[in-house]
Amino acid sequence: MYKEVMRELLSTGNSWVPLILRVTIGGVLFPHVVQKMFGWLNGPGLSGEMKFMTEVAGLPAYVAALAILVECGGTVLLLTGMGTRIAAIGIGGLFIGMIICIHGKNGFFMNWFGKLPAGQEGFEFHLLVLGMCLALLITGGGRYSLDRWLAS
Template sequence: MNRILYTNAADWPALIARLALAIVVFPHGAQKLLGWFGGGGFQGTMGFLTGDVGLPWILALLVILIEFFGPLMLIAGAATRVAAFGILGNFIGIVVSSHLKSGFFMNWYAEANKEEGLEYFILLFGLTLISLIAGGGKASVDAELTKRSG
């Protein structure tokens, strides 16, 4: 367990990566769980993910929980690698199921209903991998626990 939480308490890039990742993913989770930012909330998202997307209810629930609580864990730097791993798995599933066929670009200027490309996800995966490798870094719960156990 110590290896999962271990981090360098002076690592600024790890802090920056985990906060950037949390800031980008949290609104998606808040849309899904709470209905913030124009989202469907828990009921609407569960209905969409289990009905339209066809996910089993347990996977739909995990998507919602990972996208909401994962960023909160990242902000605190608490079990950073666990949160990053959950986010990585979640977004790999999203890319494979919905975005691989759409190419590189976001395609916001294209016709309606065209899926987003991979550029956002490449950046998200980069930040996630930094968090997986470095852990929480500076100003994290993981760093405090590392100091106490060392």
């Protein structure tokens, strides 16, 4: 039974589409991950991100730590195509949480024209990521994924 469940989770075709989706999401999220974890690219680092998530966003410390772990781990999983469906669920859940806790109150649109105060973005980008995660949940990792190699 366990092997059947794992085989189903890892099953995927050889399509280029999931690869493109994985690399796009991972490529966009990766700079955010290194900002949050290491303070690279003018990021806050782990302590600064925890401070923001607990003090500004008002999340409990364990939820903030879990969100950072999901974003960082999920990004690596998507880029490698390992556990793609699980990573897509995690990243998708994270982005739903971002809409509910932070961005939903700012409206739909990103702050393209600087009308909102700095850092107050809408949730249009988050919906795009959710759509991409849903597609990956359906298709799996596709071409050049570790899922494909592990399932064979």
